[in-house]
Amino acid sequence: MTHAQPCAQPAPRSPFGFVGRAGRAARALTTAASALALAIGALTLAPAPTHAADPITTQEYFSYYHLDSARQKGYTGKGITIALIDGPVDTSAPELAGANITDKSRCTIEDSPENARHGTDMATILVSPYTGVAPEATLHSYQVSNSNSVSAGTCKVDGKKLDDFGTLINQAVEDGAQIISISQGTGIQGADVKWAVANAIARGVIIVASAGNTGEDENNTHLGSYSGVVGVSAINTDGTFASYSSWGNGVVAAAVGGPFITRDEVTHQPITTRGTSVSAASSPACWPWRVRSGPMPLPIRSSNPWSTLA
Numbered sequence: 001m002t003h004a005q006p007c008a009q010p011a012p013r014s015p016f017g018f019v020g021r022a023g024r025a026a027r028a029l030t031t032a033a034s035a036l037a038l039a040i041g042a043l044t045l046a047p048a049p050t051h052a053a054d055p056i057t058t059q060e061y062f063s064y065y066h067l068d069s070a071r072q073k074g075y076t077g078k079g080i081t082i083a084l085i086d087g088p089v090d091t092s093a094p095e096l097a098g099a100n101i102t103d104k105s106r107c108t109i110e111d112s113p114e115n116a117r118h119g120t121d122m123a124t125i126l127v128s129p130y131t132g133v134a135p136e137a138t139l140h141s142y143q144v145s146n147s148n149s150v151s152a153g154t155c156k157v158d159g160k161k162l163d164d165f166g167t168l169i170n171q172a173v174e175d176g177a178q179i180i181s182i183s184q185g186t187g188i189q190g191a192d193v194k195w196a197v198a199n200a201i202a203r204g205v206i207i208v209a210s211a212g213n214t215g216e217d218e219n220n221t222h223l224g225s226y227s228g229v230v231g232v233s234a235i236n237t238d239g240t241f242a243s244y245s246s247w248g249n250g251v252v253a254a255a256v257g258g259p260f261i262t263r264d265e266v267t268h269q270p271i272t273t274r275g276t277s278v279s280a281a282s283s284p285a286c287w288p289w290r291v292r293s294g295p296m297p298l299p300i301r302s303s304n305p306w307s308t309l310a
Contacts, residue, residue: 077134
């Protein structure tokens, strides 16, 4: 996952030579590829833990992007389906009360409390009625295993993983997603992921992926390195590049990475964090009205992003 704490080391050189290269992604969005079919998997969800009654109702990215103005203009994501490939989403979280979320996971995963918190946070950024960038969008969540979570034994059939990134991207496309949000470190991927990305692009599905939190040019280890994927780095709320944020040739946008108010995975008390996970989920690339209004420039920083939508 790509949450980060604010004490990460400064970036050794300015990454803005790489940020904003939307042309490569735009060209790749027209690339045709063979569509892949997937069998429908089983839907599973662990029991949700108990939470405090009061929801978190304010976030820095919400005010930075004037998302209150977006809602007043009717930009709520209604009619759009977003796929989230991450840890499980706890729909009992008070921030998600009333959100339209369906678990589409293909197998059972035993997640750590940290990973479970991460998936819930990303869903909150996307569709929370309080602070979501698209509060009326439909969210499909897909659990993926990583170093913090393991399969309970149902995620491999005939030697094939049901929850690898290629399979889940294809499944999200088949399930009708127009946007796929991935705030997970993926590492080096094989040809199946490349074909899944190509399949999504050929069918007009936008994939948004976080760049990582090592403060280095390391995007070759993340999905943003693939042509057509919108790789997202992090900025601070004053518009400066975040020292913890990674970058690379696949990064075509930057968005607010924090501070983000979440909850401690054990005590459920509010805490603050930062990371390109937040950037990817809150990025203008994930704003679903862009799906209907056509390609638009992805701002690195804008004091009034609604000026182009008025």
